[in-house]
Amino acid sequence: MYEEVTTLAEESLKSAFRIKDVIVTWQVPRERGRGDLATTVALELSKKLKKKPMEIAEALSTALQKNVSIEHAEAVAPGYVNITLAPSALLRELNRSREAETGKVADKKARSVIVEYSQPNIAKPLGVHHIIGTVLGQATSNLYRHLGHNVISWNYIGDWGTQFGKLAVAYEKWGEKPVEDHTIDELLNLYVRFHEEAEADPTLEDRGREAFRALEKGDVSLRAFWEDVVAVTKTSLTDVYERLQVSFDLDLGESFYEDKMEAVLDEGKKKNVFTIGEGGALIVAFPESANMPPYLILKGDGATLYSTRDLAQMRYRIDTYHPAKILIFTDIAQKLHFEQLMETCRMLGWELPEFENVLFGRMRFVDKSMSTRKGNILNLEQVLDEAVQRAEKIIREREETVQTDDPKELAEMMGIGALVYGILSQNRKMDLVFDWDKMLSFEGNSAPYIQYTHARARSVLRKAKTDAAELPKDIDSLTEKERLLIGTLLQFSKVLDEALETHMPHKIANYLYELCQDYNAFYNSEPILKAEEPSKSLRLALTSFTASVLKTGARILTLRVPERM
RNA sequence: GCCCCCGUAGCUCAGUGGAUAGAGCAGUGGGUUUCUAACCCAUUGGCCGUAGGUUCAAUUCCUACCGGGGGUACCA
Numbered sequence: 113m114y115e116e117v118t119t120l121a122e123e124s125l126k127s128a129f130r131i132k133d134v135i136v137t138w139q140v141p142r143e144r145g146r147g148d149l150a151t152t153v154a155l156e157l158s159k160k161l162k163k164k165p166m167e168i169a170e171a172l173s174t175a176l177q178k179n180v181s182i183e184h185a186e187a188v189a190p191g192y193v194n195i196t197l198a199p200s201a202l203l204r205e206l207n208r209s210r211e212a213e214t215g216k217v218a219d220k221k222a223r224s225v226i227v228e229y230s231q232p233n234i235a236k237p238l239g240v241h242h243i244i245g246t247v248l249g250q251a252t253s254n255l256y257r258h259l260g261h262n263v264i265s266w267n268y269i270g271d272w273g274t275q276f277g278k279l280a281v282a283y284e285k286w287g288e289k290p291v292e293d294h295t296i297d298e299l300l301n302l303y304v305r306f307h308e309e310a311e312a313d314p315t316l317e318d319r320g321r322e323a324f325r326a327l328e329k330g331d332v333s334l335r336a337f338w339e340d341v342v343a344v345t346k347t348s349l350t351d352v353y354e355r356l357q358v359s360f361d362l363d364l365g366e367s368f369y370e371d372k373m374e375a376v377l378d379e380g381k382k383k384n385v386f387t388i389g390e391g392g393a394l395i396v397a398f399p400e401s402a403n404m405p406p407y408l409i410l411k412g413d414g415a416t417l418y419s420t421r422d423l424a425q426m427r428y429r430i431d432t433y434h435p436a437k438i439l440i441f442t443d444i445a446q447k448l449h450f451e452q453l454m455e456t457c458r459m460l461g462w463e464l465p466e467f468e469n470v471l472f473g474r475m476r477f478v479d480k481s482m483s484t485r486k487g488n489i490l491n492l493e494q495v496l497d498e499a500v501q502r503a504e505k506i507i508r509e510r511e512e513t514v515q516t517d518d519p520k521e522l523a524e525m526m527g528i529g530a531l532v533y534g535i536l537s538q539n540r541k542m543d544l545v546f547d548w549d550k551m552l553s554f555e556g557n558s559a560p561y562i563q564y565t566h567a568r569a570r571s572v573l574r575k576a577k578t579d580a581a582e583l584p585k586d587i588d589s590l591t592e593k594e595r596l597l598i599g600t601l602l603q604f605s606k607v608l609d610e611a612l613e614t615h616m617p618h619k620i621a622n623y624l625y626e627l628c629q630d631y632n633a634f635y636n637s638e639p640i641l642k643a644e645e646p647s648k649s650l651r652l653a654l655t656s657f658t659a660s661v662l663k664t665g666a667r668i669l670t671l672r673v674p675e676r677m
Numbered sequence: 678g679c680c681c682c683c684g685u686a687g688c689u690c691a692g693u694g695g696a697u698a699g700a701g702c703a704g705u706g707g708g709u710u711u712c713u714a715a716c717c718c719a720u721u722g723g724c725c726g727u728a729g730g731u732u733c734a735a736u737u738c739c740u741a742c743c744g745g746g747g748g749u750a751c752c753a
Contacts, residue, residue: 142692142699152695152734159733190733192696233753270753321751366753393751403680404749411751418753444682445747451681473682474747506715515713526715538690541682543746549702550689555715556701557690564715572712622691625700636708636717655712677715 114138114149114205116181117195121151124175129161129168140599147184147194148202148599154191165191199587202598203650207583210657212605213664216260223436223465224262226429227253230358231442233270234345234365235279235299238352239489240546241443241475247532247670248472248540249441250358251617254668259612264433269365271342272421275303277324279341280334281316282306291340296348297491299341325415328370338367352493355528357670369424373416376423380409385459396456407452422453430465437466439615444471444541470615473543490546499552500527506554515567515676522677527552529559529671536669537621557625559671562662565628566673569659572640576652583653584646593634597654600630604661608668617669624665631658 121136134157138149154169161168169187176185176193181201186194197205229249232238238246253265282302283291310316327334346363353359377394380386389395391412398404409419429435440450450469457464503526507519516522534551535544544551554560573579590598603623611619631654640651666673 139693139695141696143696146696150696155695155733165733188696190696194696231753274752390750395750405680406750408750413751415751417751442753443747446753447681448748449753471682476746510715513713513715534689539683542690543683545689547689553689553701558701558715560715561701564713568713568716575712618691622700625691629700632716633718635712636714639711641712677713 114197117149117176117179117197120179121153121172121176125153125157125168125172128171128175129157129163131157131161140603141194146188147186147196148595149197150192150194152192154187154193158191169193199590202590202595202602203583203587205602206598206657209602209605212608213657213660215258215664218257218260218262220262222262223434224264225256225437225439226264226266226433226435227256227439227441228266228268229253229441230267230353230360231270232267232345232349233275235276235296235303235341236345237296237300237348238492240492240495241489243356243492243495243531244472244475244535244540244544245441245443246353246358247356247535248470248617249439250356251536251620251669252439252441252470252612252615254670255608255612255617255620258664258668259608264362264435265360267360267363267365268425269345269363271338271345272366272370273418274321274324274415276327276338276341277322278306278317278320279303280323280327280337281319283337291337292344294344296345299344321413321415325413328415342367352496355496355524356532357672366418366421369421369428372424372428373420376427377410377420380423380456380460383460385456396452396459398452398455398459402455404448404452404455407456419449419453419456422449423456426453426457426464427462430462435465437468439468439470441470441472443474445474447471468615470540472540475544475546477546495531496528498548499531500524502552503527503530503554503560515571516674517676522674525672525674526554526560526563526677529563530554532670533559533562533621536617537625538618540616540618560677562624562628562666562671563673564677565631566659566662566666567675567677568635569631569655569662570675572635572655573652573659576641578652579656582649584649587646587650591638593630593637594650594654597627597630597634597658600627601654601657601661604665620665620669624662624669627658627661627665631655 118136118138122134125131125134125136134153136151136153138151141147141150154165154172157168158165166187166189169191173185173187173193176182176195181198182195183198184196188194227249230242230246232242253263256263279299279302282305286302286305306316306320323334327338377386385396386394386409387397389406393408393412394410396407396409398406407419408417410416429438442450447469454467500523503523507514507523530552534553537557607619607623611617634654638651640648640655643651663673
């Protein structure tokens with residue numbers, strides 16, 4: 113962005129102070145009245161050149177002032193250079209920047225990015241805490257796709273493991289009807305009851321482990337039971353994912369690796385990476401330098417673990433998809449596990465793709481943590497329903513002014529949007545305390561604010577009977593609000609790049625919010641339809657750009673925006 | 678014990694090696710004969726956890742400590 117200005121600045125500094133190299137970087141000042149771009153290069157050079165910062169800043173601003181793209185350049189104490197760009201230069205930039213909105217076309221031959229997220233467990237409904245990883249992963253997948261990457265979105269379903277043996281024992285003891293007739297909540301109740309009764313009767317735990325081992329060894333009736341439970345679970349997940357605008361390319365779960373672990377186990381043993389530890393367990397002992405506790409690969413009784421399947425999964429993904437990158441979204445509690453996993457892969461001598469365990473904070477209630485075993489989780493579907501009901505109530509209260517044709521659809525959009533935006537607008541590493549009122553905001557910095565701003569802009573365009581407004585060729589001057597809005601619109605593509613690089617979708621949410629603020633301020637102070645030309649064309653174009661950036665950005669965040677509300 | 682994440686306004690949170698640290702909610706006062714007032718404008722409110730260090734410049738980087746959360750071999 114603004115290469116012309118950068119080159120000019122660098123050249124003039126080089127010639128004025130007879131230096132070989134200088135790199136000028138620009139910041140976009142947040143404060144009004146500081147121009148469109150600012151640099152601190154004079155402060156940075158001061159020591160090296162043995163000159164006062166202001167002296168350098170003044171020389172630079174004088175040189176920049178001569179350029180036609182720059183309306184005004186100014187040196188400000190203690191050594192900043194602020195520049196205000198000419199309207200024509202801003203319009204030129206704005207035209208160029210529209211490409212970022214439409215998205216890039218993926219190069220089909222490029223190696224893909226595997227994004228794993230959500231990871232629901234079989235026989236349990238999605239809890240409200242699942243929403244964090246689910247929407248973060250989806251937003252990140254959307255972002256990669258938007259920027260032209262081939263993405264394989266992957267739901268790694270927890271359909272295997274000791275928990276399953278426990279459920280089988282619980283069903284055998286207390287189940288009262290065929291498995292396939294259970295709802296997901298009834299299955300959860302069995303699981304919770306198991307843990308309650310296991311407090312009094314510890315032998316239950318052993319029986320659960322035994323049942324899982326039997327399943328792993330191929331017990332036919334357990335296998336049939338397992339298949340029924342998987343079917344019940346997948347059906348119940350479909351609806352929630354649809355409401356969240358979440359979808360996956362693959363949902364190969366843990367059971368898929370059932371027959372793929374043996375090869376990895378053999379390899380690890382042969383390479384002496386896996387060794388026998390306490391109680392006959394198979395472990396990886398890391399070198400001192402790794403500074404990590406041992407990694408358990410097989411239990412003492414020979415049963416496999418999460419780690420066993422993850423190793424097999426890593427192998428399978430590499431061999432099958434040759435990905436350039438693998439991202440796995442998990443909460444922060446799993447950090448060590450993935451560090452151990454990757455270190456183990458390296459010790460096995462595997463050639464690995466770029467890998468990141470994208471971490472996020474945990475959700476808990478005010479006084480206690482969330483635990484599926486104890487049953488103190490909130491069902492995500494119920495939370496979505498409550499969110500939508502709250503939105504419905506607000507829509508009803510505004511009956512006289514609301515402009516939607518479909519209040520039910522709008523409520524769905526707003527309610528779920530509010531919840532999702534609440535999560536995606538904050539730094540993913542932060543822990544969340546579940547609180548209805550805080551998680552479901554409908555005003556201020558919230559999804560409905562973004563949605564309202566979009567509807568408002570679309571409404572203006574409908575009245576103007578135009579969609580793809582063209583920018584005027586040139587314009588003499590810009591109002592302060594116009595300039596601010598243009599400046600924010602210009603940053604969209606940079607924000608997307610930063611969000612991708614850091615895997616921090618909240619940067620997009622924050623940006624969209626700022627854009628709305630700028631648009632609403634502009635909307636409030638400048639007439640659009642009644643403006644004189646060329647202002648009218650400019651303002652319509654800004655309205656059109658804003659609406660389209662909002663829609664594109666919101667979509668990446670899984671949010672939908674209405675045409676009217 | 679060791680390791681990781683978090684600590685910014687009453688509350689919930691953004692933010693950055695640079696110019697007087699920003700929003701939302703809550704509080705106070707304004708704005709609709711104008712394109713949607715789910716909005717806008719103004720205003721109250723901060724030793725940026727504490728103490729050192731690096732730097733022309735630290736809330737941001739480094740170290741220690743304090744507080745909260747998590748992990749630390751047979752859960753995932």
